[in-house]
Amino acid sequence: MATKRGSPKATRLVAKVTAKGQTTIPKKVREALRVRTGDLLLWEIQPGGKASVRRVQPLDLDYLHALEMTLSEWAGPADEEAYRDL
Numbered sequence: 001m002a003t004k005r006g007s008p009k010a011t012r013l014v015a016k017v018t019a020k021g022q023t024t025i026p027k028k029v030r031e032a033l034r035v036r037t038g039d040l041l042l043w044e045i046q047p048g049g050k051a052s053v054r055r056v057q058p059l060d061l062d063y064l065h066a067l068e069m070t071l072s073e074w075a076g077p078a079d080e081e082a083y084r085d086l
Contacts, residue, residue, distance in 0.1 A: 040057075
């Protein structure tokens, strides 16, 4: 089914966020993304307060880039000096 704009109609599901910021991924979403226990999810924050999520493989380039961004605490001048000769 298409909307007036011609795009396919999306399935919309609601999930509640706990006090710890956790949520349960609805079954239909898990099935659509083929998410299993232990899988990794990549969240992409978009302009306008929107986000998308997808299942990633450990060698997925977007996942590796997101992981790299979490390692910035070890990317300072002192670290460059310490590891220069390795």
